[in-house]
Amino acid sequence: MAGTPRYDICRYCQERFAQIDGPGRKKEYCSVDCRRRAQRERDGRPGRQETRTALPLGRRIAEDLQALSAALLEAEYDGRPLKELLRCASEVTREVEYYKAAAVQDARNRGASWDQVAEAAQTSATTARTRWPESRVKDRLKRRSAERAAVRQPATALVEGPGAAGERPRSKAAERASLKLASALSHLHRASGLTVREVAEHLSLSPSYVSRILNGERTPAWSVVCSLVRLCGGDPAEVSVLFEGAHGMVPPGRHAIEDAMARLHAALRGLHLAAGRPKPGVIRRDSHGALSTQAISEILGGEMIPGWEQTSALVTALNGWPADVRPLWEAVHYTFLLCLDPEEGPRQLLPGSESI
Structure with missing residues (x-):
C-alpha cells in the first residue's frame, strides 16, 4: 500500500526498522548509533562497552517463546490433530535454538569467557566456540528476524462488525x-x-x-x-x-506520533485497570525493582514514553504479555524514527527510551 513503510534488517543489531521508500540510497542501519558502532568495528576501535549496555538479544526471543508455548498448550487442550501439535512443537524447538544462540552472545557481550559458556552449556570450550561464534550467531538472528517479520505482517481483521x-x-x-x-x-x-x-x-x-x-x-x-x-x-x-x-481489529499501518503514543499509553493503562489498579509500590515490587515508583506513575500518567525494558517489566508486573504490547511500542519508535534525519537525529529518541 502506498505510504506504508517496509521493514529491513539492521546490519549491526539485526533488528527490524522502517525503511523509507523513495529516491536515494537506502538505509543499512536502524539508527546513527548502529552505524557508528559498525564503523568502529571496521576501524578496529573500541566501542566504549556499548554492546554490553544494549538490550539483551535473548529478551525478545524469550517473549516470543512465551506466545509459542501458549499456542502449543492450547492446541493440546483443544485435542488438535497430531500434525498440528508437532508443528507447534517444532516452532518452539526452533525458537529455543535461536534463544540459546542469543543467550550465549549476550553472555559474551557481558564479558563471559568461552570456558564459562562451555560450563553453562555442559560442553567443551572448543565445541561452544564452534557452535556459537559471533558471526554465525548474527547470521542466525538475521535469518530469524526475517522469518518473524514475515509472520508479523498485518492481516486483514476478521471482524466485520463489533459484535461479530x-x-x-x-x-x-x-x-x-x-x-x-x-x-x-x-x-x-x-x-x-x-x-x-x-x-x-x-x-x-x-x-x-x-x-x-x-x-x-x-x-x-x-x-x-x-x-x-x-x-x-x-x-x-x-x-x-x-x-x-x-475483536482482532487491525489498526492502520501508520499513525501520527501523538496517536501512536496515545495507543501505547492506553494499552498500559488498560492492563493496569485489568490488574485492579495496583499502587506504584506494588508494581515496583512485582517488577523486582526494574521500575521506580516515579517512573511507574509517569508512564501510567502518560508523561513518559518508556524504553522496551521498562515497558516489558511493567507489562509483566501487570500480568500481561510483553509480546502483545511490543507492536504498539514499536509503532511509537518506528514512527518517531521516520521523522528523524539519520545524520542529525539525537542519540536518545524519546524521553525515557533506549535508542532503536
Whole structure:
C-alpha cells in the first residue's frame, strides 16, 4: 500500500526498522548509533562497552517463546490433530535454538569467557566456540528476524462488525485481550458498587448477559463497553486498545506520533485497570525493582514514553504479555524514527527510551 513503510534488517543489531521508500540510497542501519558502532568495528576501535549496555538479544526471543508455548498448550487442550501439535512443537524447538544462540552472545557481550559458556552449556570450550561464534550467531538472528517479520505482517481483521468477533476464530492474542477486557470491566463494576441487575437496567440488557460480559464469556460491541465503563465511572479510552485486540481489529499501518503514543499509553493503562489498579509500590515490587515508583506513575500518567525494558517489566508486573504490547511500542519508535534525519537525529529518541 502506498505510504506504508517496509521493514529491513539492521546490519549491526539485526533488528527490524522502517525503511523509507523513495529516491536515494537506502538505509543499512536502524539508527546513527548502529552505524557508528559498525564503523568502529571496521576501524578496529573500541566501542566504549556499548554492546554490553544494549538490550539483551535473548529478551525478545524469550517473549516470543512465551506466545509459542501458549499456542502449543492450547492446541493440546483443544485435542488438535497430531500434525498440528508437532508443528507447534517444532516452532518452539526452533525458537529455543535461536534463544540459546542469543543467550550465549549476550553472555559474551557481558564479558563471559568461552570456558564459562562451555560450563553453562555442559560442553567443551572448543565445541561452544564452534557452535556459537559471533558471526554465525548474527547470521542466525538475521535469518530469524526475517522469518518473524514475515509472520508479523498485518492481516486483514476478521471482524466485520463489533459484535461479530465472538462468532469467529480468534488468535491467542485476541483471547488474552478479551480476558483482560473482562477483568478491567469487572474491576470497574466492583468499584462502582452497582449490582449486576442495576447495570443491566441502566444499559437495557439482561442481567445474565451482563454477567457473561463481566465473566469474559461475551465480548460486547463498543457501544455497550462505552456505556458500561461510563456507568461505572471509568474512561472508555483506557479499554479501547483491549477492545480492539479482543475483536482482532487491525489498526492502520501508520499513525501520527501523538496517536501512536496515545495507543501505547492506553494499552498500559488498560492492563493496569485489568490488574485492579495496583499502587506504584506494588508494581515496583512485582517488577523486582526494574521500575521506580516515579517512573511507574509517569508512564501510567502518560508523561513518559518508556524504553522496551521498562515497558516489558511493567507489562509483566501487570500480568500481561510483553509480546502483545511490543507492536504498539514499536509503532511509537518506528514512527518517531521516520521523522528523524539519520545524520542529525539525537542519540536518545524519546524521553525515557533506549535508542532503536
